[in-house]
Amino acid sequence: MELAIFVEGQAGLTWPRWQRLAEAAERLGYAGLYRSDHLTPPQPPDFAALDLWVSLAWLASHTRRIEFGPLVSPVSFRHPNIMARQAAAVDDLSGGRLTLGLGAGWQEREHAVNGFELLDLPERFARYEEALEITTRLLRCDTPSSFHGRFFQLDGAVLLPRPQRPGGPPILIGGNGLRRTLPLAARFADEWNAHNVAVERFGELSAHLDDLLCAAGRAPATVRRSFMTSIIIGRDDADVRRQVAAAGRAPAELQAKGFLIGTPAELVEQLGRLAELGARRVMWQRFDLDDTDTLELMAYTVLPQL
Numbered sequence: 090m091e092l093a094i095f096v097e098g099q100a101g102l103t104w105p106r107w108q109r110l111a112e113a114a115e116r117l118g119y120a121g122l123y124r125s126d127h128l129t130p131p132q133p134p135d136f137a138a139l140d141l142w143v144s145l146a147w148l149a150s151h152t153r154r155i156e157f158g159p160l161v162s163p164v165s166f167r168h169p170n171i172m173a174r175q176a177a178a179v180d181d182l183s184g185g186r187l188t189l190g191l192g193a194g195w196q197e198r199e200h201a202v203n204g205f206e207l208l209d210l211p212e213r214f215a216r217y218e219e220a221l222e223i224t225t226r227l228l229r230c231d232t233p234s235s236f237h238g239r240f241f242q243l244d245g246a247v248l249l250p251r252p253q254r255p256g257g258p259p260i261l262i263g264g265n266g267l268r269r270t271l272p273l274a275a276r277f278a279d280e281w282n283a284h285n286v287a288v289e290r291f292g293e294l295s296a297h298l299d300d301l302l303c304a305a306g307r308a309p310a311t312v313r314r315s316f317m318t319s320i321i322i323g324r325d326d327a328d329v330r331r332q333v334a335a336a337g338r339a340p341a342e343l344q345a346k347g348f349l350i351g352t353p354a355e356l357v358e359q360l361g362r363l364a365e366l367g368a369r370r371v372m373w374q375r376f377d378l379d380d381t382d383t384l385e386l387m388a389y390t391v392l393p394q395l
Contacts, residue, residue, distance in 0.1 A: 090364040090395045093121035094384065095160055095317055095372035098144070099129060099199075101136040106378045107144055113381050114155050117388035121156035122148065123190075123372055126163060128199040142175050149183035158188035160282065160317065160372060161263050164220035165194030165213070166205040169241060173227040173257070174248060180258040181250075188280060190261040191224065193217035214269045216240040221260070221277040228257030263317070265294055274312065275301035282372070284317040287345050288359065291316055292366035316363055317372040318347040322356055322387055353390035360395060 094114050096102065102124070114122040126141040141159050148157050162172060172191075180187040193213045194200065200207040208216060219238040226234040226243070233245040252258070259279035264270035265286055271294065274281045281298055283291045299309040321336065321343070323329030329351055333340055340350055349359045349371075360371060373387075 090360050090368065091120035091370040092360070092387070092392060092395065093123060093156070093370055093372050094119050094375060095123040096125070096375045096378055097127070098124045098141060099127035099136065099138045100376050101378055102139040102144070103137045104139065107139055107147070108151075109381065110378065111148055111152055111155075113384050115152050117384060118392050119155065119384075119388065120370060121158075121188075121372075122152075123158055123160045123188075126159045126161065126167070127196060128166070128203055129196075131196055131198055142172075142179070145179050145187065146182065149179050149187070152183075152186075156186045156188060157183070158258070158261065159190045161190030161192035161261065163192050163194035164217055165200060165207055166203070169220035169223045170227065170243070170246065173224045177228060177248060177252040177257050181253045185254045185258075187258040188261050189224070189258045190263060190282070191217075191221060192263060214273075218273060221262075221273060225260065225277055228252060228260075259313075261315075265290075267294075267297065271298050271301055274298060275305045275307065278312055280313040280315060282315045282317055283347075285346050287347060288349075288362055288366070291347075291363065291368065295367045313369050314367045315370040315372060316347070316368045317374055318349060319343075319374045320356065320371075320387070321348060321350045322383065322391070323352055324386070325352060328352075353387075353394075356387075356391050357394045360391070 096110060111122060128138060129135050145157060176187060176189040194207055197207060219241045223236055223241050223243060227248045231251060233247040234243050235245055236243040260277055261280040261282055262274040262278040263282035263284060265283055275298060283294055295314050302309045302312060321332045323332055343350060349356055
């Protein structure tokens with residue numbers, strides 16, 4: 090089991106904050122530093138939102154150990170041809186530490202405010218499927234590729250220089266949907282990321298993905314499993330109760346959304362359960378971009394026991 094940091098970039102991410110987070114992730118022993126790719130919050134007011142791909146290019150050349158990537162970049166406002174080229178270049182710059190998370194897009198406000206078309210769900214996922222097809226072809230094919238879809242086209246396109254990693258950076262698909270997301274993960278993903286589900290539900294979804302992979306002729310072990318969630322860590326039981334009360338929801342309600350809650354010893358046990366269910370990495374969702382004290386508490390008390 091590995092623990093990584095995941096920050097919401099639309100929550101006020103600036104260069105000083107990003108640089109402090111990168112330094113902390115490297116120094117404290119976290120496996121990675123990931124971030125969302127949103128232009129605005131779902132509701133006003135707006136905050137600083139450092140461009141994702143510029144921030145990842147900086148991270149690639151200013152860190153040496155941690156893995157990183159978008160969780161996830163929407164193909165609704167990131168063209169897959171350009172994104173594949175950016176991803177390959179950033180991955181090469183980092184020495185092979187990028188994971189390319191791709192999503193269909195979901196947040197209505199950022200699309201409306203900035204003039205991008207979100208589309209209804211069936212059309213959105215049709216566009217997403219085409220984007221995954223284009224991205225994987227460009228990253229994995231050494232020869233020119235052609236593709237003529239409704240939303241995206243290639244006509245003898247090839248990505249040069251070729252990625253230093255064979256096949257380019259791994260593709261991550263995030264989501265819990267049985268009808269659309271998991272079947273796409275079975276076809277295209279190197280990593281599947283679940284979020285906002287109870288721990289035991291994660292295990293059920295992962296088992297369903299195993300079945301889909303076998304049906305597609307892929308070995309289940311070829312797709313890494315990860316889990317994105319919030320974590321409430323307290324130094325003792327009283328501290329945990331105080332933080333849960335501040336969250337304004339009952340512990341059972343938070344845990345149904347995937348929250349991990351407890352003292353360091355309790356969190357080690359919960360992370361161990363996720364590992365038993367197949368999770369290789371947990372991405373710890375963070376909205377407070379200045380709170381490094383909690384990052385240090387987790388690093389000193391939990392990470393050594395994983």
